[in-house]
Each structure stands twice: as structure tokens, then as C-alpha cells.
Amino acid sequence: MPEIPRTILLTGATGFLGSHVADALVAEGWTVRCTVRKTSNPRWIESLPVERVTADVRSAEALAVALDGIDVVVHSAGLTRAKSDADYQRVNAEGTQALALGAVDAGVRRFVLVSSLAARGPDRRASDPGPAGDRPTSAYGESKLAGERRLFQALTEQTGTMQGVILRPGGIYGPRDEDSLNLFKVAKTGMMPVPTSKGRLQPVYVKDVAEAVIRAVARPDVDLKPIPIVGPEIVSWADMGEALGNAVGKPVRLVKIPDAVWQVSGAVAEAAARLVRMPPQFDRRTADDLSRLDWTADPREAESSLGWRATTHLREAMEETGRWYREHGWL
Ligand SMILES: NC(=O)c1ccc[n+]([C@@H]2O[C@H](COP(=O)([O-])OP(=O)(O)OC[C@H]3O[C@@H](n4cnc5c(N)ncnc54)[C@H](OP(=O)(O)O)[C@@H]3O)[C@@H](O)[C@H]2O)c1
Numbered sequence: 001m002p003e004i005p006r007t008i009l010l011t012g013a014t015g016f017l018g019s020h021v022a023d024a025l026v027a028e029g030w031t032v033r034c035t036v037r038k039t040s041n042p043r044w045i046e047s048l049p050v051e052r053v054t055a056d057v058r059s060a061e062a063l064a065v066a067l068d069g070i071d072v073v074v075h076s077a078g079l080t081r082a083k084s085d086a087d088y089q090r091v092n093a094e095g096t097q098a099l100a101l102g103a104v105d106a107g108v109r110r111f112v113l114v115s116s117l118a119a120r121g122p123d124r125r126a127s128d129p130g131p132a133g134d135r136p137t138s139a140y141g142e143s144k145l146a147g148e149r150r151l152f153q154a155l156t157e158q159t160g161t162m163q164g165v166i167l168r169p170g171g172i173y174g175p176r177d178e179d180s181l182n183l184f185k186v187a188k189t190g191m192m193p194v195p196t197s198k199g200r201l202q203p204v205y206v207k208d209v210a211e212a213v214i215r216a217v218a219r220p221d222v223d224l225k226p227i228p229i230v231g232p233e234i235v236s237w238a239d240m241g242e243a244l245g246n247a248v249g250k251p252v253r254l255v256k257i258p259d260a261v262w263q264v265s266g267a268v269a270e271a272a273a274r275l276v277r278m279p280p281q282f283d284r285r286t287a288d289d290l291s292r293l294d295w296t297a298d299p300r301e302a303e304s305s306l307g308w309r310a311t312t313h314l315r316e317a318m319e320e321t322g323r324w325y326r327e328h329g330w331l
Pocket of ligand 1: 057
């Protein structure tokens with residue numbers, strides 16, 4: 001049980017990851033205040049003993065009220081899909097800045113930012129020119145990197161003693177995730193279209209990520225250097241197909257789609273979504289992420305800075321997720 005500080009402001013608790021973080025914080029005995037919006041669906045936090053406060057991260061006034069008396073901020077709110085690049089910036093970069101500045105003013109002691117591996121970009125290849133460093137390949141990744149930088153600025157340019165911790169999860173999956181649900185639905189047909197190229201992924205189970213957040217909240221003296229939060233194993237599409245097949249109780253045959261077709265379908269889906277003014281479910285970024293690129297990281301970084309390592313393996317986590325979808329009538 002952590003000693004002090006005790007009161008946490010959690011943003012994004014109505015979302016997939018944030019709701020699991022809320023569960024974990026409550027289970028650890030923290031006093032939790034969650035930001036919600038007027039439009040939020042509070043289904044995942046309804047039965048939790050948490051306080052709710054209405055605040056959009058784009059409103060400094062609402063954030064000031066939400067931050068009153070808070071010791072630690074966990075900032076999980078963010079846009080993972082947006083109608084435009086500017087929307088990503090407004091929420092993921094400017095929203096993080098507004099919250100960080102408000103937190104410094106309110107005397108918050110620690111600020112845990114849920115960023116993304118997308119802020120770093122895909123794995124570097126030997127042939128990549130230039131020095132190593134962050135190279136996001138999407139508007140989403142750029143906005144997450146900008147959010148990290150705005151937090152850094154708030155910490156260094158303002159007077160105060162707030163500490164920052166930046167977590168960069170890879171792809172997250174698990175119960176309550178509507179994105180992974182699509183994979184399960186496809187797997188149930190017994191056939192799964194996958195890109196021909198060999199993208200390697202290191203997805204991480206949502207409950208493991210929530211545990212990493214708990215460590216980031218409680219552990220003294222964590223460096224501000226972004227910490228990759230990835231799963232225990234690097235997986236291929238064949239591994240994914242095998243784990244999904246096991247989870248849905250039916251072997252899954254992988255149907256290889258040529259990369260060019262894969263990329264074009266991402267572009268077409270994105271254009272169609274723009275026409276109807278909806279954030280796209282599948283777009284050029286997702287097409288790229290899932291095919292040409294590798295998204296892996298060294299888990300030892302999180303181990304040395306947080307004392308955390310993901311423990312749930314793909315097969316077991318997919319099984320648990322599939323069971324949850326079935327129990328909740330999603331699958
Ligand atoms: N899912 C992944 O694979 C993944 C991987 C790496 C990093 N991340 C990061 O993890 C965080 C959570 O992602 P998620 O998958 O849980 O997304 P999610 O299910 O879409 O949840 C997003 C949350 O952010 C809130 N939010 C969005 N815009 C807001 C605004 N303007 N003001 C206040 N709250 C706002 C949403 O509130 P409403 O309920 O009101 O919409 C919701 O609670 C994000 O920062 C994301 O970048 C996710």
C-alpha cells in the first residue's frame with residue numbers, strides 16, 4: 001500500500017485503458033477522482049467508489065476545479081482516432097499541456113502521462129539514415145510526442161516540484177477493447193486476412209499496463225525518460241492467428257494480402273470515413289503499422305525504472321479476452 005501522496009486525478013477513466021487503471025487504483029486503496037465529459041458513457045466506472053468531475057482537457061478552467069487537492073495525476077485521456085490531424089494536436093498535445101500547467105499550479109507532486117510507442121515510431125532499421133531518436137510516422141504519433149514535450153516544458157519552465165513519468169505502451173488489448181473485438185470476430189470466421197510482409201508486434205495486455213501505471217504512481221524517483229511498456233513476447237501474424245484461434249475455439253487460416261492492396265484499403269477506408277465525417281476505424285496509419293513496420297521495444301527499460309515487466313502471455317490474454325467478450329455478449 002503506498003504511503004503518500006494519496007489522492008489521484010485520473011483522466012480517460014471512461015475509456016478502455018483508463019477504466020482498467022481506475023479498477024487497479026481503487027483495488028490499491030487510492031482515493032480516485034475521474035474526469036468525465038458530458039458525452040461520456042460511464043459504464044465501466046459506475047460501480048466503482050470514485051468521485052466524478054466534469055472536465056474536458058481542452059478547458060483550463062474545468063481542469064483547475066478537477067485538480068483542486070490532487071496529489072498525483074494519471075493522464076490517460078487521449079484521442080487514438082480523430083477526424084483530422086488538428087484534432088489529435090488539440091487533445092493529445094494541447095490538452096496535455098493544459099493539464100500539466102494546471103497540475104503545476106495546483107501543487108501536484110507527480111504526473112504520469114500515458115503516451116504511446118507511436119511517439120517513438122516503429123523500430124529503427126539498420127538502413128535508416130540519421131541519428132537514433134523519436135520518429136513518429138503518423139499524426140497520432142506526432143501529437144503524442146508533442147504531448148510529452150509539452151509536459152517536459154511545463155516541468156522545466158514552471159516553478160514547482162512536480163515529477164513527471166512518461167509511459168509509452170505498445171498496442172494494448174484486452175477486455176472492454178472494441179478494436180481487438182474486430183480481430184476476434186474475423187477469427188471466428190476461420191480465416192484472417194493479414195499483410196504479406198512480416199511486421200512484428202509486441203502487444204501488451206491491458207491489465208499489465210494498468211499495473212505499470214500503479215508502479216509509476218507509487219515508485220519514488222522515476223526518470224522523465226519515456227518508458228516503453230510492451231508485452232512479454234514479440235509476435236508475428238502467425239502467432240496472433242494461433243492465439244486467436246485458441247481463444248475462439250476454431251483454427252484460423254491466415255490469408256495473405258499483398259502489401260500494396262493492404263495499403264490501398266487503408267487509404268480507401270480513411271477517405272470513406274472522411275466523407276461521412278467519422279474517425280476512421282482502419283486507415284493508412286493502421287495499414288502501415290500492421291504491415292511494413294515492426295513495433296517492439298526492450299522490456300528491460302521498464303524493469304529497471306519501474307520494477308515492472310508484463311507477465312501475461314498472448315495466448316492466455318487472448319483466452320481471457322475472448323471469454324470476456326462472450327460473457328458480455330460482444331462475441
Ligand atoms: N489502445 C491502445 O492500443 C493504446 C496504445 C498506446 C497508448 N494508448 C494511449 O492510452 C490512452 C487511452 O487509450 P484508450 O485505448 O483507452 O482510448 P479510448 O478507449 O478511446 O479512451 C479515451 C479516453 O479519453 C477521453 N477523452 C478523449 N478526448 C477527451 C477530451 N478532449 N477531454 C477529456 N477526455 C477525453 C475519453 O472520454 P470519453 O469517454 O468522454 O470519450 C476516454 O475516456 C490514450 O492516451 C492513448 O493514446 C493507447
